[in-house]
Amino acid sequence: DTPVNVIMRPANRFVAELVGADDLLRRLSLVSVAAAMIALKPGDTVDGNEPVIDLPMRVRPVLSMLLESGAPRVIVRDAGAPVGYLDLPAIQAVSIPQIAAGDGA
């Protein structure tokens, strides 16, 4: 197993506690924005006033930016061009604890 997988998808509850997998912020500091973002579709518009970050970036600092900006989403740019965004549902999707199935709670 890869080190990131051990933290993101611990094999059982014991390993989960050992690596502190219940530490949401530690996990979010491991997830790349590129993997978590919702891609913009052709025709989607971006308001020049929306908060923006540039890849590469991890999710954790973008969560802080989302909260402090008060905006509903943070725009993600790659090589200067908007390619996607992170909003609450997108961050929630990578926040849900994922313990491997088959390990009795």
Added chain:
Amino acid sequence: DTPVNVIMRPANRFVAELVGADDLLRRLSLVSVAAAMIALKPGDTVDGNEPVIDLPMRVRPVLSMLLESGAPRVIVRDAGAPVGYLDLPAIQAVSIPQIAAGDGA
């Protein structure tokens, strides 16, 4: 000034940096859910499947619960009865850095 005010509303940028006021999570760990929540209005309904917390509680752990639950809001109970909720806009409202006016950036 009260200790909480020094952290939540530092008088100037120097004090802000000194107390780490740019540490959003530290600030959220100081704000009570009772102060941050949106009150339920008469007739508002609560789904039994919604995540719920009981007062007293600080905002920071509720942010984690909101993210990990995937739900759009966390219901707040007081003495066993639902009294309000925390959603992204409510947490954003207490996340915006507040440095006292009049201190040149």
